[in-house]
Amino acid sequence: MTASFHGPPVEAATPNAAISALRANGLRVSAARRLVLEALYAADGPVSADDIAKGLNGRLPPSDLSSVYRNLETLEHVGLVDHVHLGHGPGLYAVAGPQRGWAVCETCERHIALEPQALEKLSAAVRRLIGFDARFSHFPIVGRCGDCLAEPAT
Amino acid sequence: MTASFHGPPVEAATPNAAISALRANGLRVSAARRLVLEALYAADGPVSADDIAKGLNGRLPPSDLSSVYRNLETLEHVGLVDHVHLGHGPGLYAVAGPQRGWAVCETCERHIALEPQALEKLSAAVRRLIGFDARFSHFPIVGRCGDCLAEPAT
């Protein structure tokens, strides 16, 4: 069984920086691997393995889905990539970075990236209350957003 | 597509109370439905549909998996049941009750039910910080628990 949770993030600002990080980890740089990275950097938010395999709707060349999964796993293991479950759909992948927290509204289904300061304060609250060093990067905070709270209930 | 999130909880202390709630909602009380409820009340924590179909390891008679799923969906719709995703495995179901929050340690994989007061304070913190009315019942807080924080890192 593969581990559910991964190691510390490795920040790389560009695909090329990520490729250097791959080499530094003794990993080979193949066309397929390069493409996964390009897709992740080109996407404007977390994307599914399937999105990547389909070349982000044709913006990039398509690739084999199982290779995409294998590469995502490798990249995640190295710490270059993170994955989130924002709901019941497929897991979503993104380049690892300082922003590592999500909230999703169960009413409007919008998903919101948490601001670093909010994230830090939330973590502090969690540590104080339950003695936990919390991440909100793997599963989001689920609830009702401000806009939906203001509206008449459904 | 079925809704990811459900309605308000209906608390029933016993299988019989739950059965009354079913009748009150115009639902029929079949043997299969009764069994799902019995399993949920007999379990000492959240269980998978498969666990229920297998009669909790033989403690109860087995039932058909698809019926179990259908019944869980119905029971959840009525508000008698909740489901959580505590990790990458199957969804886990439990009788709806006042306790509606979870935390899971990514190191020791233990899962912890949140105390009502901690839950309330956490929700208050989340509301203050991101204007969100948070539930921690569908996805847990993921992080490192106190015990694992104390130990030398893996």
Added chain:
DNA sequence: TTCGATGCAAATAGTTTGCATTCTA
């Protein structure tokens, strides 16, 4: 007696694995 619920089988979504082939280092 009706129509909601069941049980079986088959379909589906997401993800993983086996294996011969390809290509990076």
Added chain:
DNA sequence: TAGAATGCAAACTATTTGCATCGAA
């Protein structure tokens, strides 16, 4: 040229759906 990574097919897990039959109200 060694062995890491690929691409295809097949397996697998979790869940859903179609449909003829059954049984609760």
